[in-house]
Amino acid sequence: MSERTGFELTFTNPFPADDMPAEQVVEVFPTTAVGSGGYPIYVDRTKIIRAEISDAGQVRMIASGGGQRPQSPSAVHRLPPADD
Template sequence: MDTRTTAYELAFPHPGQEEPDRVVVRRTDASGPGGSAVYADDSGIVRAEISDEGEVRMLPSGGRQALTRPTDVKPLP
């Protein structure tokens, strides 16, 4: 993965739908627990630490949040 990537599209499974839900996250100034950049959607609810190798760790943005791993991660230009 390109370390200059500023945005990713994350796809999440959605029960009862063929197509996954897609969310765009953009790089923030924060680093996650693994030391990689944190990306967030415009609402700040979906947060993920994404490594240079494309490994994704979902991060909670509030209490009682059920975190789901994305089924697909695509860097955006």
């Protein structure tokens, strides 16, 4: 069994509609980069969502492109270990 070191970030849509769910869950995984707080930078599979996540699970969202204003997640959960 290997340690799966990612997190699930839950984002709440402030304006839910029929074509947009009220919540979206995104899995992020560590990169080799470190943020300004000294903690690892995590990204989703598209590399659009970027976040610095502390050992205590505190999240600082990072813009991945110009003009972005990233929303903070409403919940953060460490992913369980994965079976190999």
